[in-house]
Amino acid sequence: MAxxxxxxxxxxxxxxxxxxxxxxxxxxxxxxxxxxxPTFRGKGGLWRTFDATSLATPRSFAANPSRVWEFYHYRxxxxxxxxxxxxxxxxxxxxxxxxxxxxxxxxxxxVLTQNVDGLSSGTKNLVEIHGSxxxxxCIECGDIQNNRDSPxxxxxxxxETSNLDANIPIEKLPQCLKCKKGLLRPDVIWFxxxxxxxxxxxxxxxxxxxxxLLVIGTSGIVYPAAGYVTRVSSRGGKVAQFNIEKxxxxxxxxxxxxxxxxxxxxxx
Ligand code: BV8
Numbered sequence: 001m002a003x004x005x006x007x008x009x010x011x012x013x014x015x016x017x018x019x020x021x022x023x024x025x026x027x028x029x030x031x032x033x034x035x036x037x038p039t040f041r042g043k044g045g046l047w048r049t050f051d052a053t054s055l056a057t058p059r060s061f062a063a064n065p066s067r068v069w070e071f072y073h074y075r076x077x078x079x080x081x082x083x084x085x086x087x088x089x090x091x092x093x094x095x096x097x098x099x100x101x102x103x104x105x106x107x108x109x110x111v112l113t114q115n116v117d118g119l120s121s122g123t124k125n126l127v128e129i130h131g132s133x134x135x136x137x138c139i140e141c142g143d144i145q146n147n148r149d150s151p152x153x154x155x156x157x158x159x160e161t162s163n164l165d166a167n168i169p170i171e172k173l174p175q176c177l178k179c180k181k182g183l184l185r186p187d188v189i190w191f192x193x194x195x196x197x198x199x200x201x202x203x204x205x206x207x208x209x210x211x212x213l214l215v216i217g218t219s220g221i222v223y224p225a226a227g228y229v230t231r232v233s234s235r236g237g238k239v240a241q242f243n244i245e246k247x248x249x250x251x252x253x254x255x256x257x258x259x260x261x262x263x264x265x266x267x268x
Contacts, residue, residue, distance in 0.1 A: 013252040013265055016238050020107065020212035023098075025091055026228055027113040027120065030217020030243060034085040034259040037078065037117055041219050047071055048163050057191045065183060066168040072186045073156040076133050079117045080150055086259035087216065087242075092122040093268035099124075110206055114218060114225050116188050127202055129195060129225055131188035136174060140182025147174075195224065207231045215250070216242040216258050240265070 017023070029039035039045065045052050050071070054060065061068045084092075091111055098109045110125045116133045120126055134148050151157045155172035176182035189195055195203075213232040220226045229248060233239050241250035242258045242265070254261035 009252055022209045023109045023212045024206050024210045025111045025214040027216045028218025031087050032115055032117050032119050034257055035082040035119055065173055067165055069173050070159045070166055074160040077160045084119045087262045088119050090262040090266050090268050094266040095123055127199055135187035136184040137187040138176035138182035139185055141179035143178040144187055211237045213237055213239045220248050
């Protein structure tokens with residue numbers, strides 16, 4: 001049952017949603033939480049005894065490629081058993097609604113996700129800011145391939161249920177089939193790595209024209225994505241936060257699981 005304040009927030013938001021021309025959804029790990037994918041900074045932020053973010057670095061991979069591949073293998077295997085949730089569907093349905101509108105309305109909508117789980121793949125206009133668990137890149141030749149193999153290498157099989165390092169020799173970790181001499185890495189953006197230039201160009205273009213930013217399930221800690229909110233608000237764009245807790249400043253706040261709040265707010 002909506003209280004007076006939530007009704008006015010919802011009504012005010014939906015008026016702005018209707019009037020907005022360029023709507024951007026900036027998504028984080030909370031978007032996939034209701035699919036059972038652990039967030040980074042919640043209780044799921046630990047893998048074995050490691051802080052997930054400490055493994056998502058080039059240095060960790062160089063120092064212990066087996067441990068880092070075990071971490072990504074664990075996440076691949078977990079995500080392969082999950083489904084998109086009501087929040088992913090709400091974004092897809094909203095995109096369909098925008099695309100089916102007459103040209104006069106000329107609203108645009110794009111999803112910028114920090115997530116690498118691929119669960120937003122139903123959305124057409126999608127940018128995976130930090131790459132994908134299901135893409136590999138050769139550290140020698142740079143070849144990039146989609147890969148949903150389970151396991152991605154036989155030696156990784158079963159490590160997802162272990163709490164101990166498997167210390168897999170490099171030659172038994174995922175290897176490049178193209179150059180046949182390179183170790184593969186996950187095609188994700190690790191900490192201290194720059195975002196892909198082409199992706200940055202798209203993001204810049206969208207942030208410059210965005211008049212409504214939906215910020216969904218992100219703690220707003222990781223840059224440069226965390227800086228996108230100020231980029232929009234400082235130009236007078238409106239910001240709507242969808243989170244289970246209050247994070248940062250916003251014109252509209254929808255506190256609760258985004259699988260519940262997003263479909264209602266987007267009217268889908
Ligand atoms: C860069 C891919 C230039 C990998 C990820 C010092 C040295 C070096 C760099 C830095 C530094 N200080 C700062 C930096 C920059 C650094 C950074 O921001 N660090 C942070 C930790 C301070 N950023 C970078 O390094 C970036 N590159 O800056 O390049 C450069 C170059 C060289 C040297 C310096 C700089 C690259 C960042 C990309 C890192 N890669 N992912 C992988 O996934 O394995 S980031 C990773 O965190 C994920 O992508 C994740 O999405 C992202 C952000 O986290 P969130 O999505 O927000 O998730 P979180 O768990 O935090 O929050 C979940 C939220 O959901 C919570 O608010 C929760 O309340 C909410 N929630 C939960 N359930 C629900 C919900 N909401 C709604 N409904 C629910 N049901």
